[in-house]
Amino acid sequence: MHKVIAIMGALVLLTGCAVGPDYQTPATPEPEVFSEGRTMVAGTGDQQRFWQGFDDPMxxxxxxxxxxxxxxxxxxxARYERAAALLYGAERDQWPSVTAxxxxxxxxLADSEQSPPGDGPERVQRYQAGLAANWELDLFGRLRRAxxxxxxxxxxxxxxxxxxxxAIVGQLASSYFELRGLQQQYQVAQQSVALQQQSLDIVEARVEAGRGTEFDQVRARAQLERTRAELPALQAGIRAAMHxxxxxxxxxxxxxxxxxxPRGTLPESLPVIPVDSPGDVLRRRPDIAAAERRLAAATARxxxxxxxxxxxxxxSGLIGSVTADTSDLFTGPAETRRVALGIDWTFLDHGKVKARIExxxxxxxxxxxxxQQTVLEALEExxxxxxxxxxxxxxxERLEQAMNSAEKAVKLARxxxxxxxxxxxxxLTAEQEFTATRDATVRSRTAVTLTMVDVYRSLVGAPG
Structure with missing residues:
Protein backbone atom coordinates (compact mmCIF):
# COMPACT_ATOMS: atom_id res chain seq x y z
CA MET A 1 0.00 0.00 0.00
CA HIS A 2 2.79 2.40 0.90
CA LYS A 3 4.47 1.69 -2.45
CA VAL A 4 1.26 2.51 -4.31
CA ILE A 5 0.90 5.77 -2.41
CA ALA A 6 4.52 6.69 -3.14
CA ILE A 7 4.09 5.98 -6.85
CA MET A 8 0.91 8.01 -6.95
CA GLY A 9 2.62 10.91 -5.22
CA ALA A 10 5.41 10.88 -7.77
CA LEU A 11 2.91 10.84 -10.62
CA VAL A 12 0.99 13.76 -9.16
CA LEU A 13 4.22 15.74 -8.99
CA LEU A 14 4.75 15.04 -12.68
CA THR A 15 1.36 16.51 -13.55
CA GLY A 16 2.15 19.83 -15.18
CA CYS A 17 3.26 19.22 -18.72
CA ALA A 18 0.81 19.13 -21.61
CA VAL A 19 1.63 17.55 -24.93
CA GLY A 20 0.74 19.24 -28.20
CA PRO A 21 1.47 22.77 -29.42
CA ASP A 22 0.91 25.77 -27.17
CA TYR A 23 -1.34 28.30 -28.88
CA GLN A 24 -0.01 31.64 -30.06
CA THR A 25 -2.14 34.27 -31.74
CA PRO A 26 -1.04 34.46 -35.37
CA ALA A 27 0.49 37.69 -36.60
CA THR A 28 -1.71 39.52 -39.10
CA PRO A 29 -0.44 42.19 -41.49
CA GLU A 30 -2.36 45.42 -40.99
CA PRO A 31 -2.31 48.56 -43.16
CA GLU A 32 -1.65 51.76 -41.24
CA VAL A 33 -4.78 53.53 -42.45
CA PHE A 34 -7.83 52.91 -44.56
CA SER A 35 -7.48 54.43 -48.02
CA GLU A 36 -10.72 56.42 -47.67
CA GLY A 37 -10.72 56.82 -43.92
CA ARG A 38 -8.14 59.59 -43.91
CA THR A 39 -10.67 61.95 -45.53
CA MET A 40 -13.13 61.51 -42.70
CA VAL A 41 -13.22 63.42 -39.44
CA ALA A 42 -12.75 61.38 -36.28
CA GLY A 43 -15.74 61.44 -33.97
CA THR A 44 -16.10 61.02 -30.23
CA GLY A 45 -19.54 59.42 -30.06
CA ASP A 46 -20.45 55.96 -28.87
CA GLN A 47 -19.55 53.84 -31.89
CA GLN A 48 -21.17 50.73 -30.50
CA ARG A 49 -24.56 52.45 -30.28
CA PHE A 50 -24.09 54.34 -33.52
CA TRP A 51 -27.81 54.56 -34.27
CA GLN A 52 -28.20 57.19 -31.55
CA GLY A 53 -26.34 59.60 -33.83
CA PHE A 54 -29.32 59.62 -36.23
CA ASP A 55 -31.46 61.28 -33.54
CA ASP A 56 -34.51 59.16 -34.37
CA PRO A 57 -36.41 57.97 -31.26
CA MET A 58 -38.44 55.45 -33.29
CA ALA A 78 -28.49 29.62 -26.06
CA ARG A 79 -25.37 28.37 -27.89
CA TYR A 80 -23.26 30.42 -25.49
CA GLU A 81 -25.02 28.86 -22.51
CA ARG A 82 -24.40 25.42 -23.99
CA ALA A 83 -20.69 26.20 -24.39
CA ALA A 84 -20.58 27.41 -20.77
CA ALA A 85 -22.13 24.16 -19.57
CA LEU A 86 -19.63 22.11 -21.58
CA LEU A 87 -16.75 24.14 -20.14
CA TYR A 88 -17.98 23.46 -16.62
CA GLY A 89 -18.05 19.75 -17.43
CA ALA A 90 -14.54 19.88 -18.88
CA GLU A 91 -13.23 21.62 -15.78
CA ARG A 92 -14.89 19.08 -13.49
CA ASP A 93 -13.23 16.25 -15.44
CA GLN A 94 -9.90 17.39 -13.99
CA TRP A 95 -11.03 16.70 -10.45
CA PRO A 96 -11.89 13.43 -8.69
CA SER A 97 -15.37 12.05 -9.16
CA VAL A 98 -16.94 10.77 -5.96
CA THR A 99 -19.85 8.37 -5.87
CA ALA A 100 -21.80 7.03 -2.93
CA LEU A 109 -26.80 -20.87 -1.55
CA ALA A 110 -27.14 -24.25 -3.15
CA ASP A 111 -25.52 -27.22 -1.44
CA SER A 112 -22.60 -27.12 -3.83
CA GLU A 113 -21.99 -23.47 -2.98
CA GLN A 114 -21.89 -24.03 0.76
CA SER A 115 -18.64 -24.54 2.54
CA PRO A 116 -18.67 -27.17 3.78
CA PRO A 117 -21.53 -28.53 1.70
CA GLY A 118 -24.71 -28.66 3.71
CA ASP A 119 -27.87 -30.55 3.47
CA GLY A 120 -30.29 -27.67 3.02
CA PRO A 121 -30.65 -24.11 1.77
CA GLU A 122 -28.37 -21.57 3.43
CA ARG A 123 -29.32 -17.89 3.52
CA VAL A 124 -26.56 -15.30 3.17
CA GLN A 125 -27.14 -11.61 3.84
CA ARG A 126 -24.73 -8.86 2.81
CA TYR A 127 -24.92 -5.13 3.47
CA GLN A 128 -22.50 -2.68 1.93
CA ALA A 129 -22.13 1.13 1.93
CA GLY A 130 -19.27 3.34 0.92
CA LEU A 131 -17.72 6.19 -1.01
CA ALA A 132 -15.65 5.61 -4.13
CA ALA A 133 -13.41 8.17 -5.79
CA ASN A 134 -11.77 8.10 -9.21
CA TRP A 135 -9.26 10.62 -10.48
CA GLU A 136 -7.52 10.65 -13.82
CA LEU A 137 -4.01 11.95 -13.27
CA ASP A 138 -3.62 14.37 -16.15
CA LEU A 139 0.10 13.73 -16.63
CA PHE A 140 0.13 14.58 -20.33
CA GLY A 141 -2.43 17.38 -20.35
CA ARG A 142 -5.31 15.66 -22.12
CA LEU A 143 -7.89 17.06 -19.74
CA ARG A 144 -6.23 20.46 -19.56
CA ARG A 145 -6.16 20.71 -23.33
CA ALA A 146 -9.84 19.75 -23.40
CA ALA A 167 -25.80 41.94 -37.99
CA ILE A 168 -29.36 42.34 -36.71
CA VAL A 169 -28.87 45.96 -35.67
CA GLY A 170 -27.50 46.69 -39.13
CA GLN A 171 -30.42 44.85 -40.75
CA LEU A 172 -32.92 46.72 -38.62
CA ALA A 173 -31.37 50.12 -39.31
CA SER A 174 -31.12 49.36 -43.03
CA SER A 175 -34.72 48.16 -43.23
CA TYR A 176 -35.88 51.21 -41.30
CA PHE A 177 -34.11 53.66 -43.58
CA GLU A 178 -35.26 51.73 -46.65
CA LEU A 179 -38.79 52.18 -45.35
CA ARG A 180 -38.34 55.91 -44.85
CA GLY A 181 -36.72 56.23 -48.27
CA LEU A 182 -39.60 54.37 -49.93
CA GLN A 183 -42.09 56.56 -48.09
CA GLN A 184 -40.32 59.63 -49.42
CA GLN A 185 -40.23 58.14 -52.91
CA TYR A 186 -43.96 57.55 -52.64
CA GLN A 187 -44.48 61.16 -51.61
CA VAL A 188 -42.35 62.34 -54.54
CA ALA A 189 -44.35 60.14 -56.91
CA GLN A 190 -47.58 61.63 -55.57
CA GLN A 191 -46.18 65.13 -56.06
CA SER A 192 -45.21 64.19 -59.61
CA VAL A 193 -48.74 62.93 -60.22
CA ALA A 194 -50.10 66.25 -58.97
CA LEU A 195 -47.65 68.17 -61.13
CA GLN A 196 -48.50 66.18 -64.23
CA GLN A 197 -52.21 66.51 -63.51
CA GLN A 198 -51.72 70.27 -63.55
CA SER A 199 -49.95 70.01 -66.89
CA LEU A 200 -52.79 67.88 -68.27
CA ASP A 201 -55.30 70.47 -67.06
CA ILE A 202 -53.34 73.20 -68.86
CA VAL A 203 -53.21 71.17 -72.08
CA GLU A 204 -56.92 70.38 -71.96
CA ALA A 205 -57.74 74.03 -71.36
CA ARG A 206 -55.66 75.00 -74.39
CA VAL A 207 -57.35 72.31 -76.49
CA GLU A 208 -60.78 73.63 -75.51
CA ALA A 209 -59.63 77.14 -76.40
CA GLY A 210 -58.43 75.93 -79.78
CA ARG A 211 -54.77 76.64 -79.03
CA GLY A 212 -53.66 73.06 -78.31
CA THR A 213 -53.69 69.71 -80.02
CA GLU A 214 -55.14 66.33 -79.18
CA PHE A 215 -51.64 64.88 -79.59
CA ASP A 216 -50.38 67.03 -76.69
CA GLN A 217 -53.37 65.95 -74.62
CA VAL A 218 -52.76 62.24 -75.22
CA ARG A 219 -49.05 62.52 -74.39
CA ALA A 220 -49.78 64.42 -71.19
CA ARG A 221 -52.28 61.78 -70.10
CA ALA A 222 -49.83 58.95 -70.90
CA GLN A 223 -47.14 60.62 -68.79
CA LEU A 224 -49.58 60.97 -65.89
CA GLU A 225 -50.69 57.34 -66.00
CA ARG A 226 -47.11 56.09 -66.24
CA THR A 227 -46.25 57.94 -63.04
CA ARG A 228 -49.38 56.67 -61.32
CA ALA A 229 -48.34 53.11 -62.24
CA GLU A 230 -45.29 53.46 -59.99
CA LEU A 231 -47.39 53.92 -56.86
CA PRO A 232 -48.49 50.27 -56.29
CA ALA A 233 -44.90 48.97 -56.49
CA LEU A 234 -43.78 51.57 -53.95
CA GLN A 235 -46.67 50.62 -51.66
CA ALA A 236 -45.64 46.97 -51.84
CA GLY A 237 -42.04 47.86 -50.99
CA ILE A 238 -43.19 49.95 -48.03
CA ARG A 239 -45.26 47.11 -46.64
CA ALA A 240 -42.44 44.58 -47.15
CA ALA A 241 -40.03 46.82 -45.20
CA MET A 242 -42.55 47.04 -42.35
CA HIS A 243 -42.84 43.25 -42.29
CA PRO A 262 -47.13 57.52 -40.64
CA ARG A 263 -44.60 58.82 -43.13
CA GLY A 264 -41.16 59.41 -41.71
CA THR A 265 -38.17 61.14 -43.22
CA LEU A 266 -34.56 60.28 -43.82
CA PRO A 267 -32.04 61.99 -41.52
CA GLU A 268 -31.38 65.57 -42.54
CA SER A 269 -27.81 65.33 -41.31
CA LEU A 270 -25.77 62.20 -40.74
CA PRO A 271 -23.53 61.58 -37.74
CA VAL A 272 -19.79 61.79 -38.17
CA ILE A 273 -18.15 58.41 -38.71
CA PRO A 274 -15.14 57.79 -36.45
CA VAL A 275 -12.49 55.90 -38.42
CA ASP A 276 -9.78 54.26 -36.33
CA SER A 277 -6.73 52.40 -37.60
CA PRO A 278 -7.34 49.06 -39.34
CA GLY A 279 -5.68 47.32 -36.40
CA ASP A 280 -8.14 48.83 -33.93
CA VAL A 281 -11.03 47.84 -36.16
CA LEU A 282 -9.80 44.26 -36.47
CA ARG A 283 -9.41 43.93 -32.71
CA ARG A 284 -12.91 45.27 -32.19
CA ARG A 285 -14.81 43.10 -34.67
CA PRO A 286 -16.57 40.13 -33.05
CA ASP A 287 -16.44 37.93 -36.16
CA ILE A 288 -12.64 38.09 -36.13
CA ALA A 289 -12.57 37.40 -32.39
CA ALA A 290 -14.76 34.33 -32.93
CA ALA A 291 -12.52 33.01 -35.73
CA GLU A 292 -9.40 33.54 -33.60
CA ARG A 293 -10.89 31.73 -30.60
CA ARG A 294 -11.92 28.77 -32.78
CA LEU A 295 -8.35 28.60 -34.01
CA ALA A 296 -7.21 28.41 -30.38
CA ALA A 297 -9.72 25.61 -29.73
CA ALA A 298 -8.53 23.66 -32.77
CA THR A 299 -4.92 24.01 -31.62
CA ALA A 300 -5.79 22.67 -28.17
CA ARG A 301 -7.47 19.65 -29.73
CA SER A 316 -9.09 5.28 -7.35
CA GLY A 317 -10.03 4.81 -3.75
CA LEU A 318 -12.79 3.28 -1.71
CA ILE A 319 -13.80 3.60 1.87
CA GLY A 320 -16.83 1.78 3.14
CA SER A 321 -18.37 -0.87 5.28
CA VAL A 322 -19.29 -4.49 4.47
CA THR A 323 -21.19 -6.72 6.89
CA ALA A 324 -23.75 -9.45 7.17
CA ASP A 325 -25.69 -7.55 9.82
CA THR A 326 -26.95 -3.97 9.51
CA SER A 327 -26.07 -3.31 13.15
CA ASP A 328 -22.39 -3.80 12.32
CA LEU A 329 -22.33 -1.21 9.51
CA PHE A 330 -19.72 1.53 10.00
CA THR A 331 -18.04 -0.31 12.85
CA GLY A 332 -14.36 -1.12 12.93
CA PRO A 333 -14.53 -4.81 12.01
CA ALA A 334 -16.80 -4.00 9.01
CA GLU A 335 -14.57 -1.25 7.63
CA THR A 336 -13.05 -1.71 4.15
CA ARG A 337 -10.58 0.46 2.27
CA ARG A 338 -8.93 0.32 -1.12
CA VAL A 339 -6.41 2.47 -2.98
CA ALA A 340 -5.51 1.57 -6.56
CA LEU A 341 -3.49 2.94 -9.42
CA GLY A 342 -4.77 2.01 -12.88
CA ILE A 343 -2.93 2.30 -16.17
CA ASP A 344 -4.73 2.34 -19.50
CA TRP A 345 -2.57 2.42 -22.61
CA THR A 346 -3.96 1.47 -25.98
CA PHE A 347 -0.54 1.30 -27.61
CA LEU A 348 -1.75 -1.15 -30.21
CA ASP A 349 -3.99 1.63 -31.63
CA HIS A 350 -0.95 3.76 -32.46
CA GLY A 351 -1.99 4.09 -36.10
CA LYS A 352 -5.49 5.27 -35.18
CA VAL A 353 -4.09 7.78 -32.72
CA LYS A 354 -1.69 9.14 -35.36
CA ALA A 355 -4.62 9.51 -37.73
CA ARG A 356 -6.56 11.48 -35.13
CA ILE A 357 -3.54 13.72 -34.55
CA GLU A 358 -3.24 14.38 -38.26
CA GLN A 372 -6.80 34.78 -42.04
CA GLN A 373 -9.59 34.93 -44.62
CA THR A 374 -11.92 36.54 -42.08
CA VAL A 375 -9.33 39.25 -41.43
CA LEU A 376 -8.84 39.94 -45.14
CA GLU A 377 -12.58 40.04 -45.80
CA ALA A 378 -13.07 42.43 -42.87
CA LEU A 379 -10.47 44.80 -44.32
CA GLU A 380 -12.01 44.46 -47.78
CA GLU A 381 -15.49 45.12 -46.42
CA GLU A 397 -24.44 66.58 -53.91
CA ARG A 398 -24.54 66.58 -57.72
CA LEU A 399 -28.11 65.30 -57.82
CA GLU A 400 -29.21 68.09 -55.48
CA GLN A 401 -27.81 70.62 -57.92
CA ALA A 402 -29.40 68.81 -60.88
CA MET A 403 -32.79 68.73 -59.17
CA ASN A 404 -32.72 72.49 -58.52
CA SER A 405 -31.90 73.13 -62.17
CA ALA A 406 -34.57 70.68 -63.37
CA GLU A 407 -37.21 72.39 -61.23
CA LYS A 408 -36.35 75.77 -62.73
CA ALA A 409 -36.50 74.23 -66.21
CA VAL A 410 -40.05 73.00 -65.60
CA LYS A 411 -41.23 76.43 -64.50
CA LEU A 412 -39.61 78.08 -67.52
CA ALA A 413 -41.01 75.49 -69.95
CA ARG A 414 -44.54 75.90 -68.63
CA LEU A 428 -43.03 67.05 -71.23
CA THR A 429 -39.29 66.57 -71.51
CA ALA A 430 -38.60 69.07 -68.73
CA GLU A 431 -41.15 67.41 -66.43
CA GLN A 432 -39.75 63.95 -67.12
CA GLU A 433 -36.25 65.13 -66.27
CA PHE A 434 -37.44 66.84 -63.11
CA THR A 435 -39.44 63.79 -61.96
CA ALA A 436 -36.55 61.40 -62.65
CA THR A 437 -34.01 63.68 -60.98
CA ARG A 438 -36.15 64.23 -57.88
CA ASP A 439 -36.71 60.47 -57.53
CA ALA A 440 -32.99 59.82 -58.03
CA THR A 441 -32.21 62.39 -55.34
CA VAL A 442 -34.40 60.61 -52.81
CA ARG A 443 -32.87 57.26 -53.78
CA SER A 444 -29.42 58.76 -53.45
CA ARG A 445 -30.20 60.12 -49.99
CA THR A 446 -31.41 56.67 -48.99
CA ALA A 447 -28.25 55.11 -50.42
CA VAL A 448 -26.01 57.50 -48.47
CA THR A 449 -27.80 56.62 -45.24
CA LEU A 450 -27.64 52.89 -45.94
CA THR A 451 -23.94 53.02 -46.82
CA MET A 452 -23.29 54.85 -43.57
CA VAL A 453 -25.02 52.01 -41.71
CA ASP A 454 -22.81 49.55 -43.63
CA VAL A 455 -19.69 51.52 -42.69
CA TYR A 456 -20.62 51.39 -39.03
CA ARG A 457 -21.23 47.65 -39.29
CA SER A 458 -17.70 47.28 -40.66
CA LEU A 459 -15.98 49.49 -38.10
CA VAL A 460 -17.71 48.95 -34.76
CA GLY A 461 -17.83 46.14 -32.25
CA ALA A 462 -20.83 44.54 -30.64
CA PRO A 463 -23.44 46.91 -29.13
CA GLY A 464 -22.66 47.57 -25.50
Missing part, protein backbone atom coordinates in the same frame (compact mmCIF):
# COMPACT_ATOMS: atom_id res chain seq x y z
CA UNK A 59 -35.25 53.84 -34.64
CA UNK A 60 -33.74 53.67 -31.15
CA UNK A 61 -36.89 52.05 -29.76
CA UNK A 62 -36.96 49.45 -32.52
CA UNK A 63 -33.30 48.55 -32.09
CA UNK A 64 -33.64 48.23 -28.32
CA UNK A 65 -36.54 45.86 -28.88
CA UNK A 66 -34.54 43.91 -31.44
CA UNK A 67 -31.65 43.43 -29.01
CA UNK A 68 -34.01 41.96 -26.43
CA UNK A 69 -36.51 39.98 -28.52
CA UNK A 70 -34.84 38.86 -31.75
CA UNK A 71 -35.02 35.07 -32.01
CA UNK A 72 -31.77 34.70 -33.95
CA UNK A 73 -30.02 36.47 -31.09
CA UNK A 74 -31.78 34.22 -28.59
CA UNK A 75 -30.35 31.24 -30.44
CA UNK A 76 -26.83 32.69 -30.19
CA UNK A 77 -27.29 33.22 -26.45
CA UNK A 101 -23.28 3.57 -3.09
CA UNK A 102 -25.16 1.18 -0.87
CA UNK A 103 -26.45 -2.34 -1.43
CA UNK A 104 -28.46 -4.84 0.55
CA UNK A 105 -28.48 -8.42 -0.78
CA UNK A 106 -29.92 -11.71 0.32
CA UNK A 107 -28.95 -15.01 -1.34
CA UNK A 108 -29.78 -18.65 -0.80
CA UNK A 147 -10.57 22.55 -20.95
CA UNK A 148 -8.54 25.00 -23.02
CA UNK A 149 -10.44 24.00 -26.15
CA UNK A 150 -13.82 24.35 -24.48
CA UNK A 151 -12.92 27.69 -22.91
CA UNK A 152 -11.93 28.97 -26.35
CA UNK A 153 -15.22 27.68 -27.74
CA UNK A 154 -17.07 29.56 -25.00
CA UNK A 155 -15.23 32.77 -25.87
CA UNK A 156 -15.99 32.18 -29.56
CA UNK A 157 -19.68 31.72 -28.72
CA UNK A 158 -19.57 35.01 -26.81
CA UNK A 159 -18.06 36.72 -29.85
CA UNK A 160 -20.76 35.12 -31.99
CA UNK A 161 -23.36 36.91 -29.89
CA UNK A 162 -21.64 40.18 -30.69
CA UNK A 163 -21.51 39.34 -34.38
CA UNK A 164 -25.23 38.53 -34.41
CA UNK A 165 -25.97 41.79 -32.58
CA UNK A 166 -24.02 43.79 -35.17
CA UNK A 244 -39.06 42.84 -42.16
CA UNK A 245 -38.74 45.29 -39.27
CA UNK A 246 -41.46 43.53 -37.28
CA UNK A 247 -39.83 40.11 -37.69
CA UNK A 248 -36.43 41.47 -36.69
CA UNK A 249 -38.00 42.77 -33.47
CA UNK A 250 -39.42 39.32 -32.75
CA UNK A 251 -43.01 40.07 -33.75
CA UNK A 252 -45.43 38.87 -36.46
CA UNK A 253 -45.04 40.64 -39.83
CA UNK A 254 -48.17 42.80 -39.46
CA UNK A 255 -47.45 43.90 -35.89
CA UNK A 256 -45.88 47.28 -36.72
CA UNK A 257 -47.89 48.35 -39.76
CA UNK A 258 -49.92 50.83 -37.73
CA UNK A 259 -46.87 52.17 -35.91
CA UNK A 260 -44.73 52.64 -39.03
CA UNK A 261 -47.42 53.79 -41.46
CA UNK A 302 -4.15 18.64 -31.27
CA UNK A 303 -2.93 18.19 -27.70
CA UNK A 304 -6.00 16.13 -26.82
CA UNK A 305 -5.29 13.77 -29.70
CA UNK A 306 -1.55 13.66 -28.97
CA UNK A 307 -2.16 12.68 -25.35
CA UNK A 308 -3.68 9.41 -26.57
CA UNK A 309 -0.14 8.30 -27.51
CA UNK A 310 0.64 8.07 -23.80
CA UNK A 311 -0.84 5.97 -21.02
CA UNK A 312 -3.64 7.23 -18.82
CA UNK A 313 -3.17 6.88 -15.07
CA UNK A 314 -6.21 6.65 -12.87
CA UNK A 315 -6.16 6.89 -9.11
CA UNK A 359 -6.95 15.14 -38.47
CA UNK A 360 -6.68 17.57 -35.55
CA UNK A 361 -3.72 19.23 -37.23
CA UNK A 362 -5.70 19.60 -40.45
CA UNK A 363 -8.59 21.13 -38.48
CA UNK A 364 -6.16 23.61 -36.96
CA UNK A 365 -4.77 24.57 -40.36
CA UNK A 366 -8.30 25.02 -41.66
CA UNK A 367 -9.15 27.22 -38.66
CA UNK A 368 -6.02 29.29 -39.32
CA UNK A 369 -6.98 29.72 -42.97
CA UNK A 370 -10.51 30.71 -41.94
CA UNK A 371 -9.12 33.25 -39.46
CA UNK A 382 -14.38 48.24 -44.54
CA UNK A 383 -12.44 49.64 -47.51
CA UNK A 384 -15.27 48.97 -49.97
CA UNK A 385 -17.96 50.44 -47.75
CA UNK A 386 -15.89 53.53 -47.01
CA UNK A 387 -15.34 54.23 -50.69
CA UNK A 388 -19.01 53.62 -51.47
CA UNK A 389 -20.00 56.03 -48.74
CA UNK A 390 -17.66 58.71 -50.07
CA UNK A 391 -18.90 58.31 -53.64
CA UNK A 392 -22.54 58.17 -52.56
CA UNK A 393 -22.09 61.54 -50.85
CA UNK A 394 -20.58 63.02 -53.99
CA UNK A 395 -23.42 61.68 -56.11
CA UNK A 396 -26.01 63.13 -53.76
CA UNK A 415 -44.38 79.64 -68.87
CA UNK A 416 -43.07 79.53 -72.43
CA UNK A 417 -45.68 76.89 -73.39
CA UNK A 418 -48.54 78.99 -72.05
CA UNK A 419 -47.18 81.97 -73.98
CA UNK A 420 -47.05 79.83 -77.12
CA UNK A 421 -43.30 80.00 -77.68
CA UNK A 422 -42.70 76.23 -77.44
CA UNK A 423 -44.67 73.04 -77.96
CA UNK A 424 -45.79 70.62 -75.28
CA UNK A 425 -42.94 68.25 -76.15
CA UNK A 426 -40.45 70.58 -74.44
CA UNK A 427 -42.68 70.82 -71.35
Missing amino acids: LEQLIDQTLTANHTLEGAV SATAAEQY TQAQRAELEAAGADIGAVQV RIAVLTGQPPMALVGTLS IGIATADLFPRFTL AAGADSRAALANY AETRLVRYQRAQQRE ARYEEGFIGYFEV
